[in-house]
Amino acid sequence: MDFKRTDFPKDFIFGAATSAYQIEGHGFGGAGRTHWDDFAATPGNVVRAEHGGRACDHYHRFAQDLDLMADAGFDAYRFSTSWARVMPDGKTVNAAGLDFYDRLVDAMVDRGLQPWLTLYHWELPSALADLGGWRNRDVAGWFADFTQAILARIGDRVHAVSPINEPWCVSWLSHFEGHHAPGLRDIRATARAMHHVLLAHGTAIQAMRAMGQKNLGGVFNLEWSTAGDDSDAAARYDAIYNRFFLGGVFRKEYPHLVLDGLGPHLPDRWQDDFDVIGTPLDWCGINYYTRKVMAQGSGPWPHLREVDSPLPKTQMGWDVYPQGLQDFLVRTARDYTGDLPLYVTENGMANADVLEDGVVADGSRIAYFDAHLRAVQAAIAAGAPVQGYFAWSLLDNYEWSLGYEKRFGLVHVDFETLTRTPKASFAKFKSMLRPGS
Numbered sequence: 001m002d003f004k005r006t007d008f009p010k011d012f013i014f015g016a017a018t019s020a021y022q023i024e025g026h027g028f029g030g031a032g033r034t035h036w037d038d039f040a041a042t043p044g045n046v047v048r049a050e051h052g053g054r055a056c057d058h059y060h061r062f063a064q065d066l067d068l069m070a071d072a073g074f075d076a077y078r079f080s081t082s083w084a085r086v087m088p089d090g091k092t093v094n095a096a097g098l099d100f101y102d103r104l105v106d107a108m109v110d111r112g113l114q115p116w117l118t119l120y121h122w123e124l125p126s127a128l129a130d131l132g133g134w135r136n137r138d139v140a141g142w143f144a145d146f147t148q149a150i151l152a153r154i155g156d157r158v159h160a161v162s163p164i165n166e167p168w169c170v171s172w173l174s175h176f177e178g179h180h181a182p183g184l185r186d187i188r189a190t191a192r193a194m195h196h197v198l199l200a201h202g203t204a205i206q207a208m209r210a211m212g213q214k215n216l217g218g219v220f221n222l223e224w225s226t227a228g229d230d231s232d233a234a235a236r237y238d239a240i241y242n243r244f245f246l247g248g249v250f251r252k253e254y255p256h257l258v259l260d261g262l263g264p265h266l267p268d269r270w271q272d273d274f275d276v277i278g279t280p281l282d283w284c285g286i287n288y289y290t291r292k293v294m295a296q297g298s299g300p301w302p303h304l305r306e307v308d309s310p311l312p313k314t315q316m317g318w319d320v321y322p323q324g325l326q327d328f329l330v331r332t333a334r335d336y337t338g339d340l341p342l343y344v345t346e347n348g349m350a351n352a353d354v355l356e357d358g359v360v361a362d363g364s365r366i367a368y369f370d371a372h373l374r375a376v377q378a379a380i381a382a383g384a385p386v387q388g389y390f391a392w393s394l395l396d397n398y399e400w401s402l403g404y405e406k407r408f409g410l411v412h413v414d415f416e417t418l419t420r421t422p423k424a425s426f427a428k429f430k431s432m433l434r435p436g437s
């Protein structure tokens, strides 16, 4: 990973990303209960039933964490705001919550870091989950109110905003596969959540436009789908995972391979919502980690079966497949976004890191970043308008249903003492971004 800034286009930005529930410590500052607290409190959902109550205690240590961002020479910090911190019951403002994000954004600006805000990275207030959460169409209006409350306070300083991190995870992973809160496995709930998450996205974009907020985007997690047989299983997986969300937002249509299964379960008159869902954006963010090999399965729709693949795996068991990032950047520009700036808003790997004598030698993570940054360069060479790259993640953190076991950070966190130790991968970024420092 021996790049120089000049190996990337002029003004290309480098950043690192985190999210609120994964690092802040939700037990602090009067934050309300979230559906992740409920999910984690239910046996069998999360490794060791771990939750985000303390996490990395970023709530109290954010100055130190942002010092690390600045020390590495990053240009931008992608962070998220917790709905339940700002509105503990989902609707009423908690002044201490807004004050926290005000201090946090000031601290970024003080250090010369561009604040890249994600409004929702998964911690739905429990009070709204009680009302049906993402299954309830009213979520779009509640979310717009939350959006306005945040932007009225910090919108003057944030550089870029996206409403919802990874619509696929919010809807499919959480309502069909049941792996994330609220842990449902229900096709009808899934269809509604998939549509409502996009409706909430578009409603929030319109609310921010009306406030004069600039530089608004959407962040999609894409997973490459490789054919494991000669059926259309891989295309079906691609349609569910990737094309449904990009298609809704950028083409105002859903793929027929998804409608085949979900059509009967979508809310009435769903087609009427595309003008809101497809409100024009200023940029598109892509979170990319891996690929899957898919074949025809025997169960009900979507009839999918995952096939083993020979590729090397990360600590998550995910294939290392940088070609997918290159292909997605090129394909997204070609099929959906045209000249709109693209950003890699998350990319990184979990590794079974060991801290020894103050050092974490995470060579495999360095190799992962190296290969994926080369994929970004190849996509740019092929004409994709990629303007920035964010590593996931600044810190080891709460990896959702896998608890604190999976380490994605550039900085090691000891979850007993909360000591931060920059890893070798952090030093690599620093030598690229601040050579000779």
Ligand code: FCB
Binding pocket: 019, 022, 165, 166, 169, 221, 287, 346, 392, 399, 400, 408
């Ligand atoms: C992404 C999430 C992020 C983290 C990484 C590993 O899907 O946005 O919070 O869990 O995966």
